[in-house]
Amino acid sequence: MKDVIEGRVWCVGDELDTDQLIAGKYLTIIDPKELRKHVLENVDPSFSQQAKEGDILIAGENMGCGSSREHAPAALKAIPLGAVVANSFARIFFRNSINLGMPAIEAPGVRAIFQPGDTCRIFLREGRVVNVTRGKEVSFPPLPSHLMDLLEQGGLVEKVRQELKRSGAKP
């Protein structure tokens, strides 16, 4: 995991729930590449077509509220987004993102300093999100070491794999 993440910004509003991220009718899809085609399609149809690797999604309050569907962060990760930054997150969406190895950064006030298309730079360990285009920034409490480790290892799959290996493969 790099300490500094930089990318072009997409913006969404408050209370973006998982039904809006991926509608119920797509829940039988497992392949993240397929899911990616439908992400946010009711909110901003251009997103799935034009978002590209390394872009950063900036959200308002309670990002990802609603269901436990991992389809939502999995679809974003498939782009692959560089990070999701929000004023605040819903709990399961936050966990799912980190577990998939996608940085989810809770930075109160972040939504207000960005417009779509701006360039965002995130200093993960320092706890700063900078709008390079407009020269504004907000700070955030850096992730606890437990979660930084998870991101560093590329997510939960790799972490558990290592753990099982260390414990002699037999759980």
Added chain:
Amino acid sequence: MSAPHAAQGTAARGGATLSQKILSRASGLEHVVPGQIVDGRVDLAMCHEQGAQAVLPFHQMEAKKVWDVDRVVVAIDHWVPASTEGAAQLHQILRHFAQEQGLKHFYDVGNHGICHQILAEHGWVVPGDLAVGTDSHTNMLGAMGAFAVGIGPTEYAAVLALGKIWLKVPSSIKVEVKGKLAKGVYAKDLVLRTIGEVRCDGARYKAIEYAGPTISSLSMSERFTLCNMTTEMGAKAGMVPPDSKTFEFLEKIAKHEMHPLYPDADATYERTVHLDVDGLEPQVACPYSPDNVRPISALVKEHVKVGQVFLGSCTNARMDDLREAARIFKGEKVAPHVRFIVSPASTSIYRQCLKEGLIELFTDGGAVFTNSSCSACFGGNMGILAPDEACASSSNRNFPGRMGAKEAKIYLMSPAAVALTAIRGEISDPREVL
């Protein structure tokens, strides 16, 4: 991560909330404090179709065996029987995985029900448990006096491999309720009122712990309704401390040993919400958020017409819910141009309805009585709404697109209100006929 990262071990050792008690037990630590990250041993791990997504990561983790097959339940519910090819594949992946791993507790088609209801009626979660499930409404099982939490499939794979999960100990909001629910007013109205107060994000990363004389007076089914919708406040878990009703409910069905825990009298809560249900009227959550709650009288005045009515979901499709709705619907007919869908929460509830004549009662009046499943609740299987439609529902969510078209309007209310609304074709107050 808005809760403070508490300095571990340095906090004054005050009393503990029920959440702290259960997570101490699960993590083998004497005392845990809000903000602390602990590794908890899992007592029960449940999945529905989303578990199919856990199979690939489970293998990528190079896990060989599920940690304990007697603590794993698979209960398919969203598309039962499979209504699309995609759903059929999810079921197949799960069946193969269950076979490969020797998972015995698989509630497959014919023995199925909504996953949370299956856990409840088979005694899979008992007081003091740490339970996880691949569904956000796993909170419902907190009604057993357990810490029950929803997780995603990758995380579920990790639980299957290791039998443990990392959790941040939440701070708790105490919801203390007194007063007596009037006729025509139910646990659903109480929880809707609570959501209106706490709001959709008011309990994020936190636990809701219910207390007070009204809660003690509620049946287990009503407690399930209360805990189920703590999810709509963003809560990590919602719970009711166990009492004689809990033990009675579990007496013959508990699948493993109980270790009941209770909050200390001097526990520290982040805040306490005091509610008095004396004089509470039926509540309705209006589009497009479960916290957009208004008293039903306001909607009755506006003559809000609906095209579909749904009596179902893990929130409110147990026997008491269906009986109460039947009491109102008996001998009546569904209003012209209205579809009334009734879906019991499990196969055993379906069979009980058959015995009690409820299937006949509902279908005589023009309702469609479906097989048990999540049904119209999530807009991916049946009972899907067109853009200009409105639906009265006993379920738990009304976000845009939840039951189909993103413009469709969903009004959440009690089963009794739903039944009268089906008869009249517009949102109606059940107190008028009870």
